[in-house]
Amino acid sequence: DTGVSQDPRHKITKRGQNVTFRCDPISEHNRLYWYRQTLGQGPEFLTYFQNEAQLEKSRLLSDRFSAERPKGSFSTLEIQRTEQGDSAMYLCASSLAADSTVTDTQYFGPGTRLTVL
Amino acid sequence: EDKVVQSPLSLVVHEGDTVTLNCSYEVTNFRSLLWYKQEKKAPTFLFMLTSSGIEKKSGRLSSILDKKELFSILNITATQTGDSAVYLCAVVRDDKIIFGKGTRLHILP
Numbered sequence: 001d002t003g004v005s006q007d008p009r010h011k012i013t014k015r016g017q018n019v020t021f022r023c024d025p026i027s028e029h030n031r032l033y034w035y036r037q038t039l040g041q042g043p044e045f046l047t048y049f050q051n052e053a054q055l056e057k058s059r060l061l062s063d064r065f066s067a068e069r070p071k072g073s074f075s076t077l078e079i080q081r082t083e084q085g086d087s088a089m090y091l092c093a094s095s096l097a098a099d100s101t102v103t104d105t106q107y108f109g110p111g112t113r114l115t116v117l
Numbered sequence: 118e119d120k121v122v123q124s125p126l127s128l129v130v131h132e133g134d135t136v137t138l139n140c141s142y143e144v145t146n147f148r149s150l151l152w153y154k155q156e157k158k159a160p161t162f163l164f165m166l167t168s169s170g171i172e173k174k175s176g177r178l179s180s181i182l183d184k185k186e187l188f189s190i191l192n193i194t195a196t197q198t199g200d201s202a203v204y205l206c207a208v209v210r211d212d213k214i215i216f217g218k219g220t221r222l223h224i225l226p
Contacts (some may be wrong), residue, residue: 042216108159
């Protein structure tokens with residue numbers, strides 16, 4: 001399967017614990033996005049990378065959230081001191097941007113469902 | 118503030134019916150509009166629309182964009198139970214995508 005993959009698919013944690021999610025994009029894609037989706041809502045943009053550079057962060061991304069893409073391939077999203085409000089589906093997507101032309105279609109991974117007790 | 122509004126929020130029809138889903142937007146620096154289908158997993162891509170008045174078709178699904186009136190519609194003809202899903206409209210601005218809340222479509226057999 002050469003699509004976007006995410007790990008783990010499900011994560012249950014206690015409030016106050018740290019969690020880390022991983023996303024592996026489609027191999028030739030240089031852009032990687034993180035979204036959060038709660039029940040009944042569309043995905044909300046969190047942050048995105050072009051190669052290893054983090055180019056934009058949403059104001060939704062509090063100081064407890066950090067994302068990295070150290071080698072421009074896979075990315076990790078860490079949530080420190082989790083709160084019950086962090087419970088959501090965390091989606092990763094990737095796309096291809098070549099020069100100044102952006103291929104806008106983003107391909108999504110299966111998501112990581114986080115439950116904070 | 119940028120926004121993408123979908124209507125209706127939910128819709129129940131019988132198999133074989135035709136449905137029209139609506140998406141209106143107010144987004145600065147519009148680049149394109151995307152439609153996704155989401156079942157019990159991540160969204161899957163359906164269409165990308167960048168030009169007004171040009172219909173995109175894929176089987177029983179079609180979509181069109183009106184950049185003057187700032188809306189798009191997604192049509193599904195001869196609906197089947199497998200079409201039951203949440204249909205998401207998203208607008209790309211600069212390098213960010215803004216999603217609507219989706220229309221939950223349920224097809225009764």
